[in-house]
Amino acid sequence: MELPVVFMALLVMCSSEAYAQSAPSPSSLTPTPAPAPAPEFVNLTDLLSVAGPFHTFLGYLESTKVIETFQDQANTTEEGITIFVPRDSAFKALKNPSLSNLTADQLKSMFLFHALPHYYSLADFKNLSDMSPVATMAGGQFTLNFTDVSGTAHLTSGWSDTKVSSSVHSTDPVAVYQVDKVLLPEAIFGTDIPPTAAPAPSPDIAPAADAPKAADSDSSPGSSPDKSSSYRIMSWGQLVLAISGGLVLFL
Template identity: 40%
Template structure:
């Protein structure tokens, strides 16, 4: 009888342990770590071949702005990242000749203030506004294509979007094999912005007339030239002398 009671107690304790163990494990298991903030530089660095674009993002301090806005945006961002070869294929001095403000504009021109998938880029209303837009106007990109091919044009260059480094809201990062040069910085200058041709200063009207009168035909001699007075006096004296001689002869 005692052994039966002991067996029942052991069975009761064993069943209790099986029931409590999963709950205890669930309570003591560590919670999953929260997802960290998006790191655009890390995405580009992991993909490789974006050293120049990363450097310009840091030099212009736009990486800090984008990282901050990624944590609060409701629209997301799309980044079109030129490869190192894209920058190397530019004409020498293209980037170095830009001012600091123009470099900022160039970097922001590669970012749209909205998240787009490749499929959405085929149906967007062109031009698509970029982060470079401001009070002076909208710096836009144009997207065309069909199927799986999407082309992007700045008005100066056109290239194909070849690879999606990331395509998950709120950030899309796409590879482009050409630097997207905005027409606002690299387009043909309007005639109004060209320097006016140099012209000689107009000559005053009086100066021309005086110059012509002195450098042209010689002026007529004056009626009262200083050198004429001795000649006239000599001739008059000669006439008077002859008159006196003739008068003496008569007497």
């Protein structure tokens, strides 16, 4: 009878040790922290379609496929993107130079020139003034200069002098800012920047002092007498003849 009791005791001890080894430790019961949420996907086509109006700018981005480059930079890189978007009215005001004369490669570079390969908030533009010139997504010599004027970011591309007039979207990793003018790079258009149009001249008004001179010129030697003077001379002559004829009758 003692053997089954000993066997049972050994079985209980082995089961206890096996449970102790398989039981989860207190540390393993602690929940693991949730992963940080991924940045919200920003559809630039949808964003530019409802804001603005930026239809002309968006049309160029789509025709040159630059929108795909911007979208990839915005959502698949850690750097993010900053885009400067001119309104439709800025393109209408652009008469010289004409974008219609650009090649496909030049047009693509020009619109890549409207973005920086990094996310910048409005507060960051003050630091960009010290970093100028700043490389754009067009690379190479396609750079922008920034200055801070009373808290407003001003941009210059050589041909264009403009400023950030409003924030369209600014949430890391995508920043979209409205600018007043189309950014025209010197790397495409050269350094022969057209001068600012001069104001329209005021109507020419002859000074009053010239009036007597005009009158004097009419009475200068060699000038023909006017009709009123000739009429007066003829009237006096006729009067003299009439008086002479009357005296003859009395005689």
